[in-house]
Amino acid sequence: MERLSLSDYEAVKIPVPWGHISGRWYGNRKERPILAIHGWLDNLGTFDRLIPLLPDYIGVLCIDLPGHGRSSHLQPGMCYSVYDYVFVIPLVMKEYGWSKVSLMGHSLGGVLSFIYASLAPHTVDMIVSLDILLPLRNDIDYMALSIEKQLLDVERQKLGNYSEPPSYTHSELGKVLAKGSFNSVSPELAKHLLHRQLAKSKLYPERFYFSRDIRVKYYHYIDIDQALGAEMARRIRKKPYLIIKGSLSPYLASHSYEAISILAEDNPHFEFHEVENGTHHLHLHAAEECAGYIVPFIQHHRPPALTSWTLSAKEDKPILRNRKGFFVWNKKKRSKL
Incomplete structure (x- = not known):
């Protein structure tokens, strides 16, 4: 085959x-x-x-x-x-x-x-x-947190108060992603997910941040x-x-x-x-x-x-x-x- x-x-x-x-x-x-x-x-x-x-x-x-x-x-x-x-x-x-x-x-x-x-x-x-x-x-606590985060994001948009998300060095990225996946993705395998979701920081040379929309973390379940x-x-x-x-x-x-x-x-x-x-x-x-x-x-x-x-x-x-x-x-x- x-x-x-x-x-x-x-x-x-x-x-x-x-x-x-x-x-x-x-x-x-x-x-x-x-x-x-x-x-x-x-x-x-x-x-x-x-x-x-x-x-x-x-x-x-x-x-x-x-x-x-x-x-x-x-x-x-x-x-x-x-x-x-x-x-x-x-x-x-x-x-x-x-x-x-x-x-x-x-x-x-x-x-x-x-x-x-x-x-x-x-x-x-x-x-x-x-x-x-x-x-x-789902549970009620997650739903409440989701609404709170969505409202915070709307307020930040209104005020134009958007800054870069936290940024990391290349050596840190794999560990951060592994932790976020509850270690379902090992740091060694993280590269398969990282190559489509990184943006280079404009504030800190040699650092990168996750480029996905921050709002997806609190989507309507x-x-x-x-x-x-x-x-x-x-x-x-x-x-x-x-x-x-x-x-x-x-x-x-x-x-x-x-x-x-x-x-x-x-x-x-x-x-x-x-x-x-x-x-x-x-x-x-x-x-x-x-x-x-x-x-x-x-x-x-x-x-x-x-x-x-x-x-x-x-x-x-x-x-x-x-x-x-x-x-x-x-x-x-x-x-x-």
Whole structure:
């Protein structure tokens, strides 16, 4: 199997009403790609280690969500919300004229994929969700803090009292990002996220600050309780759905169990796998193991187009993989989570 190259991409700017969505389209640019969406405070660099492990006949369009990476920030006075992020998916589809979309999302990107699939299931043909299904339950203290921070930001805009965010040396940046991710991203792997979210300080030579919109830290969250999550899952039933969980991560919590059971019920296209010692960013630190589950899933549900096949026996020979550890979710195995 030939693989995608991290250097073979087309940089894209997708026009949206507030500016543009920035992205990289890897691999095949003649057919509809998989749309890959990163997590909260991250950017498309989160897929850097996974991309080179995927089959090269497919394309993967990785995007930066609004306010993240190199995508446009919202206009002053506006607030970020999950609903606005979900809206990015159909905007991308409209730009390229897709009637269907294949989704791969990590964390917030996985939540957006689940929400969009429940709203427009007829337009989704495949979902890969990395260490998430429903968002963690929100609490009133976070909501209060979010409003307080948003009001503070509005006041600073009104007064023109904007200064540079805290800046760091190159040697400090990896440690700062690792701490911010609760050590889910190691300092050694931080470079994959840093290369799209740094700006050079104008105040302190040789220092850099995070260029993402500070408002994304306090975006308007969505609280999906167990009953709502179950109803949303019923709208997605029978879809090819792959969930990969990090064993050390808390993000697939008990309130997701019913929704997972519904997605798996009588669904031969549902898969659930767990990466041993996997943190929330398991696709970065355990990219090879994640690819071991994702590649067969893609090959089954997005096989090569007939026009891209060759007569080479070596290339066309089916790849048989060891399915040891494969596990299809059912209610009796809730302890696996």
